[in-house]
Amino acid sequence: MTITALLTTAAIFFPLWMPIWQERPLQNKDLEYESPTCMTVETYEMVLGCLPTADARLREQIYTQLASKPVPANQEVLLHCLRREPETRQQGAILRLLRRTDPATIPPADIAAFLQKEPTQLAEAAIQLYATLPTADLEQLRPFLGKPTGNTMPLILRRRAWEAMAASPRLADALGPDVFPFRDADDILFQTLALQTALTQTSRRAQTDSWIDAALDGDIQLRLAVARDPQPTRTDVMRRILQDDSPAVRIAFCLANRGTAQEMLVLALDDRDDAIRTEAVRALARCSSLESKTLPRLADCLSDPSEPVREEAETALLQHARQQQRDEVLAELTARLSSPKTVTTLRYHACRLFAALRHTAAAPTIAAILESERAPATIGAALDALAVLAQRDSYGELILPYADHRSALVRQAAANALGRLRITGSEKALKTLSLDQHSPAVRTTAFAAMGYFPQPAFAADLLACLKNTTKTTEEERTSAAWAAGKIKPSTPAETAAMVTLAKRLVEQVTLPVVPSEMEPVFDGPAVIANAIYSITVMGSSIESAEIREMADIVLNIYDVPAEQLESLAMSRVDQPAAQEIPRSPTTCSLANQARQWQKNETITTQAVPTGSIYFPVRTVRK
DSSP: OOOOSOSBOOOOBOOOHHHHHHHSOOOHHHHOOOOOBBOOHHHHHHHHHHGGGSOHHHHHHHHHHHTTSOOHHHHHHHHHHHHHOOOHHHHHHHHHHHTTSOGGGSOHHHHHTTTTOSSHHHHHHHHHHHTTSTTOOHHHHGGGGOOSSSOOSOHHHHHHHHHHHHHOHHHHHHHGGGGGGGGGOSSHHHHHHHHHHHHHSSSOOHHHHHHHHHHTTSOHHHHHHHHTOSSOOOHHHHHHHHTOSOHHHHHHHHHHOOSOOHHHHHHHTTOSOHHHHHHHHHHHHTSSSOOTTHHHHHHHGGGOSOHHHHHHHHHHHHHHIIIIIHHHHHHHHHHHHTSTTOOHHHHHHHHHHHHHTTOGGGHHHHHHHHHHOOOHHHHHHHHHHHHHHSOTTOSHHHHGGGGGOSOHHHHHHHHHHHHHTTOTTOHHHHHHHTTOSSOHHHHHHHHHHHHHSOOGGGHHHHHHHHHOTTTSOHHHHHHHHHHHTTOOOOSHHHHHHHHHHHHHHHHHHHSOOBOOSSSOBOOOHHHHHHHHHHHHHHHHHSOOHHHHHHHHHHHHHHOOOHHHHHHHHHHGGGOTTSOOOOOOHHHHHHHHHHHHHHTTOOOOOOBOOOBOOOOSOOOOOO
16 A cells, blocks of 8 residues: 555654753653654555454454554554455454544545444444544434334444434534434433434524423433533523432533533532532633632632532632633632631632732731641641742741641641742751651652752752662652752862762762662662753852863763664663663753753754554564
């Protein structure tokens, strides 16, 4: 066959690393990526060449692999295989796999040819795929709808055809008034699917309203269909739905709602079922904006007894504040906090919202909360909010005592606030928190705080963390490696301490320093990434030829061209026992950008290397 479609997915580029490092420590999640997929004509020729002699199981594995990546040419090859596959079971497998690909580029005629084929499972797969095609012809599917009574068509085929009608406004509109005779179908399943199809039609017919009224007094499946109406307009119907005895019906209304009928969603906020209140809040989040009567009711949910409701309410309020209702949301929260009857959950979520919205005017209000709050979660949220909202070196007397709090969550938040606000006199507290005996998270945050509030006095603490790999976690060392690059010495003794710290950073990225059961291994990717950037920055900001030389050594090791990196990977096959420096496309990108920064050049990024698809076949040599 001749391949005409694209052989690759969209290109992906590495981020610009330095802006991330300047703001916070690089984390493992920053370094993870999925390679774009690139195929070759030769690969397709190999695969197609082996299919005639491959057994059915192997062919299905190949088809599954082709559908695993959204390469346009893979769909073209799957369609080619569909025309030539001799077994009906594998034909059905291809039809199901094609549903993972772009339906807009599938020729309807190729799929229509399978609609009338046996066995039933093959026709079922064809119906499900054909109905998703944007130019599918209703007349090809109409025979499978059957009749209201006296059907001989297999039930599963009728069901799939009706499900397709109910899911597609275009097909439902094409069916038009022909849907109404099925109101009296001999099976409640098809009555329900026909009702869903009538509700899906973009122009609501008069017969549909009478059908809705009858359904509200009928079987639960019919009531569920009404609850899922994609375009509800009748207030009386919605009230009936929200008063239904079945929680499934009430929650179906909220799940199906696309940001309309706010008045009805507000009623659902009073439902006795936690799950229904949660879905009502999520539906309000889907609204383009909140009506004046809706916003206070959504804010009420911050005090709901259900945690999921409260969390979703915070998310919804944040979303609307970021879109167009910032002032209204902030005013509502501020007014509520002024009341002496506020509950701790409201104060907790208000602090989080103020922080997320960077509402600096709320800092005094948050400080007032801290003076009387007792719940650790709320204290932690208030401290985190002050960390981003308060002015530098403010509220130190209020924050410092929390470094000794019994709750690890509070101690962690205190460490964060002390560092980000650069509280004068907090060095001793941060040193103590970096040795916290009960919580690695507290220690990790304390080491990061040393980077936000960099002091030469912290060099020894960071060095100890990096060296003591038997007792520190990778997360702690990640923070410490990052903080090391932030310190600026001012005396010869401080510079000497930084040289020692730089030497450790070199060891951290070039030697296996972490103990394991067999032999030492290299530190984690985030530790190495932060160490590369820290020593690069140290080499440029500290007057030390020794540190500059060490920075160049590290960059020379990791700034490797892609083709050289590939040859190094191949050479490891011949030396399986040797522990190679953990170079990767990511570390090469990190080092390359660090080199550009070091030379004061414009920082550019590189494309993430492409990958391919593994096929369980081998080329047959002639």
